[in-house]
Amino acid sequence: MKNVYTVAxxxxxxxxxxxxxxxxxxxxxxxxxxxILVGQISLGIEQSVIVSLGLTAISVIGLFIAIFIGVSLxxxxxxxxxxxxxxxxxxxxxxFLLGKFAGLVMTLTINTAVMALGLYVALWTVxxxxxxxxxxxxxxxxxxxxKLAILVALALLFSCFxxxxxxxxxxxxxxxxxxxAQNLRTMQTVDIxxxxxRILKAVSYALPNFENFNVMGAVSHGRVVPGALVAHxxxxxxxxxxxxxxxxxxxxxxxxxx
Amino acid sequence: xSNPAIEIENLSKEYPTGFLHLKTKKSLADLTMQVQExxxxxxxxxxxxxxxxxxxxxxxxxxxxxxxxxxxxxxIDDVKMHQSVGYLPEQPYFYDYxxxxxxxxxxxxxxxxxxxDRRLRVEMMLKKVGLETARKIQLRKYSKGMLQRVGLxxxxxxxxxxxVLDEPMSGLDPLGRREVRDIILELKREGRTVxxxxxxxxxxxxxxxxxxxxxxxxxRGVGTAGEIVGMKTEGxxxxxxxxxxxxxxxxxxRATRTGERYRLQLPEDELYATLEELxxxxxxxxxxxxxxxxxxxFFMNLVEDDRAQASAVEVS
Numbered sequence: 001m002k003n004v005y006t007v008a009x010x011x012x013x014x015x016x017x018x019x020x021x022x023x024x025x026x027x028x029x030x031x032x033x034x035x036i037l038v039g040q041i042s043l044g045i046e047q048s049v050i051v052s053l054g055l056t057a058i059s060v061i062g063l064f065i066a067i068f069i070g071v072s073l074x075x076x077x078x079x080x081x082x083x084x085x086x087x088x089x090x091x092x093x094x095x096f097l098l099g100k101f102a103g104l105v106m107t108l109t110i111n112t113a114v115m116a117l118g119l120y121v122a123l124w125t126v127x128x129x130x131x132x133x134x135x136x137x138x139x140x141x142x143x144x145x146x147k148l149a150i151l152v153a154l155a156l157l158f159s160c161f162x163x164x165x166x167x168x169x170x171x172x173x174x175x176x177x178x179x180x181a182q183n184l185r186t187m188q189t190v191d192i193x194x195x196x197x198r199i200l201k202a203v204s205y206a207l208p209n210f211e212n213f214n215v216m217g218a219v220s221h222g223r224v225v226p227g228a229l230v231a232h233x234x235x236x237x238x239x240x241x242x243x244x245x246x247x248x249x250x251x252x253x254x255x256x257x258x
Numbered sequence: 259x260s261n262p263a264i265e266i267e268n269l270s271k272e273y274p275t276g277f278l279h280l281k282t283k284k285s286l287a288d289l290t291m292q293v294q295e296x297x298x299x300x301x302x303x304x305x306x307x308x309x310x311x312x313x314x315x316x317x318x319x320x321x322x323x324x325x326x327x328x329x330x331x332x333x334i335d336d337v338k339m340h341q342s343v344g345y346l347p348e349q350p351y352f353y354d355y356x357x358x359x360x361x362x363x364x365x366x367x368x369x370x371x372x373x374x375d376r377r378l379r380v381e382m383m384l385k386k387v388g389l390e391t392a393r394k395i396q397l398r399k400y401s402k403g404m405l406q407r408v409g410l411x412x413x414x415x416x417x418x419x420x421x422v423l424d425e426p427m428s429g430l431d432p433l434g435r436r437e438v439r440d441i442i443l444e445l446k447r448e449g450r451t452v453x454x455x456x457x458x459x460x461x462x463x464x465x466x467x468x469x470x471x472x473x474x475x476x477x478r479g480v481g482t483a484g485e486i487v488g489m490k491t492e493g494x495x496x497x498x499x500x501x502x503x504x505x506x507x508x509x510x511x512r513a514t515r516t517g518e519r520y521r522l523q524l525p526e527d528e529l530y531a532t533l534e535e536l537x538x539x540x541x542x543x544x545x546x547x548x549x550x551x552x553x554x555x556f557f558m559n560l561v562e563d564d565r566a567q568a569s570a571v572e573v574s
Binding site: 002003006010013014017018080081082084085086087088089090091092254256257 | 314317318319320321337338339340341343345346347349350351352353355356364365367368369370409412413
């Protein structure tokens with residue numbers, strides 16, 4: 001695992017030096033503007049507006065980073081041929097992939113943690129003191145992070161066998177489909193043939209169910225997030241990432257470099 | 259006799275071609291060769307001959323259609339093999355957001371060196387390749403030649419027994435090329451095995467114990483530079499003096515004159531008859547030597563043969 005750690009820390013260093021964390025400035029400006037505006041126009045719904053806006057911004061910014069940088073993790077190394085010298089070291093290809101995944105998840109964790117702090121500051125400016133139920137904002141942020149980890153794994157998988165452009169399209173497409181995966185699973189309709197329905201159900205279970213990670217509504221209204229839901233989402237994300245990364249490793253292990 | 263450091267057996271590589279990748283093109287055909295421990299082996303060939311393909315196969319950057327290879331007795335599929343092997347890619351490119359010190363430290367970590375050993379080895383390598391003063395500059399500001407030096411430094415950073423260099427002189431100025439030549443010779447003195455590809459024949463003649471010539475994905479000859487070019491003799495050359503200028507022998511008119519000396523080139527089977535004729539004409543024979551093609555001439559002949567064959571296939 002030492003090799004994985006070495007690749008991961010270098011991936012994090014790359015993100016920092018390539019100014020990926022500059023998005024935090026945008027987030028800070030957004031939250032400051034929102035806090036000032038909400039304080040003036042909202043009556044009694046400050047918490048709901050600020051938390052919803054903040055969590056949405058954390059999720060959207062994270063999505064962009066997960067997909068765009070996730071896809072470039074492998075493709076950039078292959079295009080620029082920085083991978084050549086590395087793979088000629090005693091490093092397994094799966095170690096490289098896992099390191100890249102861990103490095104970007106590390107970047108997203110720090111990025112998301114700083115944004116969460118910004119969200120709390122904005123919330124405090126419109127409503128102080130903070131309440132004990134506000135701790136659930138952290139739970140919501142944690143679940144967003146799990147969702148982003150799944151997206152990074154998917155972006156990594158796609159970039160192992162296709163072009164960056166297609167990998168971005170596939171990752172974004174899977175994200176949109178994953179948001180509606182729960183609806184597909186529970187869909188009841190008489191217009192579809194039973195065989196097609198079975199296929200649709202199977203696809204819906206293969207897709208990542210991002211509804212598992214959506215507690216924004218509950219948290220923005222100060223409601224409790226059950227521990228069982230968090231544990232289930234954690235296990236689901238870990239298992240999904242493991243399966244996708246294993247597939248990526250299998251593809252990448254026989255990939256010819258240019 | 260020394261043991262083989264690199265053993266390649268029937269290694270072939272095919273690339274899919276066409277829009278649907280239904281056709282394949284062979285870029286390497288049944289390559290079998292050995293590089294002995296402690297020798298400097300030059301892999302010669304024109305662009306697209308299969309040199310880099312062979313090296314990438316050895317470094318498991320690409321995978322063969324068939325065949326096997328071992329380095330120091332270990333299969334190239336065994337990742338531990340890389341513990342004793344250093345590799346310089348062709349036109350190397352490294353993480354440009356890192357400095358030379360950082361990139362070497364990064365690579366050193368994969369070889370399990372302690373922090374102190376890493377620091378010492380990195381310092382030593384920077385000094386060896388002449389990058390001490392540029393150590394804190396990000397690689398995005400490096401020239402091509404400086405990147406080549408970083409590449410060389412990372413290849414020998416972990417004290418490998420076998421060093422594989424893909425076009426190590428590429429992009430270097432004459433001074434840089436000389437420095438690389440010195441490093442290769444130093445590696446040889448230290449008893450390491452060096453395999454390097456090049457199309458600069460003078461470098462190969464100067465550095466290599468043996469060379470292998472590859473053209474069109476096929477190995478066309480392996481041996482010392484002398485053995486390679488000695489595979490065929492192009493004729494004989496007689497050097498003679500003739501004091502009397504008024505000699506109307508047709509041989510004299512065929513010869514090239516330099517001062518009082520004449521140089522005559524002729525087919526091998528005409529040698530003895532010509533010597534008799536020259537003796538009769540009063541010439542003093544100074545030397546008789548075989549005309550052997552230079553490595554460059556041998557190389558060019560192979561390339562031209564290959565092109566002729568390729569165009570013959572296209573016409574038919």
